Amino acid sequence: xxxxxxxxxxxxxxxLLCFLAAGGAGGLLRHLLSRGGLILPSKKRVGDETLLxxxxxxxxxxxxxxxxxxxxxxxxxFGYGIAGPYTLEKLGQLVLNGxxx
Numbered sequence: 001x002x003x004x005x006x007x008x009x010x011x012x013x014x015x016l017l018c019f020l021a022a023g024g025a026g027g028l029l030r031h032l033l034s035r036g037g038l039i040l041p042s043k044k045r046v047g048d049e050t051l052l053x054x055x056x057x058x059x060x061x062x063x064x065x066x067x068x069x070x071x072x073x074x075x076x077x078f079g080y081g082i083a084g085p086y087t088l089e090k091l092g093q094l095v096l097n098g099x100x101x
Contacts, residue, residue, distance in 0.1 A: 023067015026081020
């Protein structure tokens, strides 16, 4: 079954596209499970600046990047797509809290 998830015989650009898609799907699933729905992109004024919040798109982009970093298996790319946004969230929380858990 897992052998069917290998994209080894495809051209390199198509393999990359498959890994990006699998990672993005993992990021989307992680966002849906952790947030209970989709948080849409939005803009927010903070003083004189405008802050752009990407919502679920950020989770998909991070997942796609993590999925593209792995090779030869779509299931692994999907798994990294789920784990990538979570890992970056936790690292960001550590940085913002001064290294405290």
